[in-house]
Amino acid sequence: MGSVQIVTTILAAAITAVAVWLAVRAVLKMVAVIRLGQPAPERFTDKVARARTMLVETAGHTRMLKWGVVGAAHWFVMVGFVVLSLLVLEAYFEVVTADGGLPIIGHWTIFGLVTEIIGVLGLVGILVLMAIRLRNRPTRPGGRSRFTGSTMWQGYFVEWIVLLVLIFGFVIRGFKVATDHFEFPFWATPVSHAVGAVLPDWADGVSVAAAIKIIISMTWLIVISLNVTMGVAWHRFLAFPNIFFKREPTKPAGSGLGALRPMTSQGKPLDFEEADPEKDQFGVAHVEQFSWKGLLDFSTCTECGRCQSQCPAWNTGKPLSPKLLILSLRDHAYAKAPYLLAGGGKDLTGEEKATQAQLAHLDVLALAEADKPLIGTAEEGGVIDPDVLWSCTTCGACVEQCPVDIEHVDHIVDMRRYQVLIESSFPSEAGVMLRNLENKGNPWGAPQNTREDWTKGLDFEVPRVGEVDDFEYLFWVGCAGAFEDRAKKTTRAVATLLNEAGVKFAILGEGETCSGDPARRIGNEFVFQMLAQQNVETLNEAFDGREKAKRKIVATCPHCFNTLGNEYGQLGGEFEVVHHTQLLAHLVATGKLTPVQPVDGGVTYHDPCYLGRHNRVFAAPREVLGDAIAGDLTEMPRNSERSFCCGAGGARMWMEEKIGKRINVDRVEEAMATGAKTVAVGCPFCSTMLNDGVNGKGAGEQVEVIDVASVLLRSVKPEQPQGGKETAPVGG
Numbered sequence: 001m002g003s004v005q006i007v008t009t010i011l012a013a014a015i016t017a018v019a020v021w022l023a024v025r026a027v028l029k030m031v032a033v034i035r036l037g038q039p040a041p042e043r044f045t046d047k048v049a050r051a052r053t054m055l056v057e058t059a060g061h062t063r064m065l066k067w068g069v070v071g072a073a074h075w076f077v078m079v080g081f082v083v084l085s086l087l088v089l090e091a092y093f094e095v096v097t098a099d100g101g102l103p104i105i106g107h108w109t110i111f112g113l114v115t116e117i118i119g120v121l122g123l124v125g126i127l128v129l130m131a132i133r134l135r136n137r138p139t140r141p142g143g144r145s146r147f148t149g150s151t152m153w154q155g156y157f158v159e160w161i162v163l164l165v166l167i168f169g170f171v172i173r174g175f176k177v178a179t180d181h182f183e184f185p186f187w188a189t190p191v192s193h194a195v196g197a198v199l200p201d202w203a204d205g206v207s208v209a210a211a212i213k214i215i216i217s218m219t220w221l222i223v224i225s226l227n228v229t230m231g232v233a234w235h236r237f238l239a240f241p242n243i244f245f246k247r248e249p250t251k252p253a254g255s256g257l258g259a260l261r262p263m264t265s266q267g268k269p270l271d272f273e274e275a276d277p278e279k280d281q282f283g284v285a286h287v288e289q290f291s292w293k294g295l296l297d298f299s300t301c302t303e304c305g306r307c308q309s310q311c312p313a314w315n316t317g318k319p320l321s322p323k324l325l326i327l328s329l330r331d332h333a334y335a336k337a338p339y340l341l342a343g344g345g346k347d348l349t350g351e352e353k354a355t356q357a358q359l360a361h362l363d364v365l366a367l368a369e370a371d372k373p374l375i376g377t378a379e380e381g382g383v384i385d386p387d388v389l390w391s392c393t394t395c396g397a398c399v400e401q402c403p404v405d406i407e408h409v410d411h412i413v414d415m416r417r418y419q420v421l422i423e424s425s426f427p428s429e430a431g432v433m434l435r436n437l438e439n440k441g442n443p444w445g446a447p448q449n450t451r452e453d454w455t456k457g458l459d460f461e462v463p464r465v466g467e468v469d470d471f472e473y474l475f476w477v478g479c480a481g482a483f484e485d486r487a488k489k490t491t492r493a494v495a496t497l498l499n500e501a502g503v504k505f506a507i508l509g510e511g512e513t514c515s516g517d518p519a520r521r522i523g524n525e526f527v528f529q530m531l532a533q534q535n536v537e538t539l540n541e542a543f544d545g546r547e548k549a550k551r552k553i554v555a556t557c558p559h560c561f562n563t564l565g566n567e568y569g570q571l572g573g574e575f576e577v578v579h580h581t582q583l584l585a586h587l588v589a590t591g592k593l594t595p596v597q598p599v600d601g602g603v604t605y606h607d608p609c610y611l612g613r614h615n616r617v618f619a620a621p622r623e624v625l626g627d628a629i630a631g632d633l634t635e636m637p638r639n640s641e642r643s644f645c646c647g648a649g650g651a652r653m654w655m656e657e658k659i660g661k662r663i664n665v666d667r668v669e670e671a672m673a674t675g676a677k678t679v680a681v682g683c684p685f686c687s688t689m690l691n692d693g694v695n696g697k698g699a700g701e702q703v704e705v706i707d708v709a710s711v712l713l714r715s716v717k718p719e720q721p722q723g724g725k726e727t728a729p730v731g732g
């Protein structure tokens, strides 16, 4: 060993020792912070499915590849990181001697070939990612960027480190070629040979380049260890457990969506008949009241901004960005952690748990952070502004896009639950809706005895459950379908089509109440459970004696469809629920309904969030339209998984939209830009929002917003009166 090798070996050993010590300290800190969260026992089920999903999502990059070029480039960088870590390990042999290499596999030609290929592809990948980050930098002229609010230096730092490590991999090999220490043939390692051809025959070159490569790699480890909230780097490790512990491991896509998580205390679902706010946690008031999975979510965020780029609130000038919300929670959790780890925290009655002595030596910044309200305005020093919390439509676009399966919607609703149930703090205009739900069983406050008014004037009898027993489908009409004028037309169209197709169906009539969706999404779990339990009882009675496969429900409202199908199981109601577009598609496909007159003038389709993204029903409404219209469906640029919300979900239907551009107007502009004369929808709330948007633009005469069922009815029964111009909804 020459003097140069002695120096490079000491340098490599010293910086590695420091880096490893800091990294161990950082990991212990991170684990301690994540363990501050509440239990989540349900995350430990289905371990095989979890492992499979984790492997598919990481190795297959199934989520990242939805963003073609970025996904492919990131895949090469990820594979490069894993495989080329072996070359960093090899560098420890090369600082000692120029012909050093990994024992055994380091001498295999196949190892030389694979690492050469991955090195080249990794280089291309990282250059592409760097170019994309630069092109989308928040400071570029014009427009918002998905990186707005991301910590840009961290992204640049990580990318430069990857680039330099890859380059020095080839420099080391190049020196080996130049000094005749390289054992791989030209055909397997052409780039290394080409680099070697331009490098000098410097005997110490290999050891010096290897030392530089180790210093670069360990600098990275030191920097990320000193910055435990540097998700852009830590996600390389945290993405694996975060995906493993996702809440629906058996669902491959959009798996954070569908059912909302039940309200839990100490990891157990809360039953409001026994719950006590002095003993049980009602929603989330402090960051440590999220589950440990929530804290893992916050730590894993890569700051990529995919969620932000799709968020309807952010895209219409609201203060909510799902990315910034997660980052605020992350930064707050880590800043408050020293206080919590010292024994600090408030019990459920608001009393401090720690003694004076426990908090005596704490950093003032940690104490100040602990004093911040989780929800509060900037003047109150709040972590999350109320306008951020209440801007969410729970559309799920963020969850759908997140490459590391962060569950934004659950976290938002958990914070809403505390605000509504304990603080009674929510947009005041939504109070009317909640009162109506409690007193009248529907958000409009319409009299229960008018629930069947939509049946008047139909030229056939609509059977009620109880009057008939042999119905195949229970037609769940929903509050909008029963009380709101536009939605009533859809209800009538569906009933007419079912009757035409000879489907045996029955309605609950006055026995139906609101499914509870708006109460649950606004955070009022108490009212949700009250309504849901009543409905589950009614439905169980209606289906008494039937097995699950024969407890069939058809719903026209995607919110009811989602709640009945995905959430009533949490309360003992197991049903087979289909959306009316699914049933209609089946009836057309089996020849029970025959479209005879194609609807023309151009048709576009707006995917309702709770039908599409939340429940993956993308094809059925398109199939129905494909059979009913002349020509092809004209898709909007944002469709299917990337559809843009109408603005009504998450109980936003019942709140005023005071900030930024109206979401429905943004969507209507997109629909109108297609040139279609008909905007087909599959949800009564989308119908209201888009109709309002069209009318607001003064285009009510040129563009019509109607349900898929009404389009089909026009095609199946062109002679059927269509009910004329839409009228205003009940209650506005």
Ligand code: SF4
Binding pocket: 307, 310, 311, 312, 313, 314, 320, 321, 322, 391, 392, 393, 394, 395, 396, 397, 398, 399, 408, 409
């Ligand atoms: S659910 Fe929709 S509105 Fe809410 S944060 Fe996510 S993308 Fe934005």
Ligand code: SF4
Binding pocket: 300, 301, 302, 303, 304, 305, 306, 307, 308, 322, 323, 326, 398, 401, 402, 403, 404, 405, 406
């Ligand atoms: S939450 Fe997910 S999608 Fe959004 S910035 Fe973080 S990692 Fe990216």
